[in-house]
Amino acid sequence: MRVKKKKRVERMVLDDGQLLGSSEEVHEGAVQFFQHLLMAYSVENDDSTLELMLPSVQENEELCTMPSIEEVKATLWSIPSDSSLGPNVFSTSCFILAWDIVKDDILGMAK
Structure with missing residues (x-):
């Protein structure tokens, strides 16, 4: 009978060259890495960029129109x-093959 070995990381080398040599050090290094990776950073808002993102009246009307069946x-x-x-x-491919049957339902979902 073959006994399956548990896979675990016993050593790890960080980007700065530091060697983590025990399971506890590897665990702590992983925790610190993901805490840093997932940490939220504050960002200064520059309201002048909002002007670049505002749609024109025409663009806004186009965004609000319902799509055609052709679209x-x-x-x-x-x-x-x-x-x-x-x-x-x-x-x-299922929807494409059944297009004539499902097109009205799909258009309804798009609206």
Whole structure:
């Protein structure tokens, strides 16, 4: 009978060359790394950049209009045929093959 060895990191070398030689040091090093990685940093807001992001009246009207059936179809056809939203969801090719049946429902979802 073969006994499976538990995999564990026993040593680690940090970017600065420091060697972590025990399990406890590796654990602490990993905790510090992820605390630093996931730490939120404050950012100064520069309100002058907001002017660059404001849509024009025409752009805003275009963003608020409902998509046409042609736009929805073109978008669906641009997605790789083997793509899906998750493991239990139909692939894009399923919707393309059944387009005549599902197009009104899909357009309704886009609205």
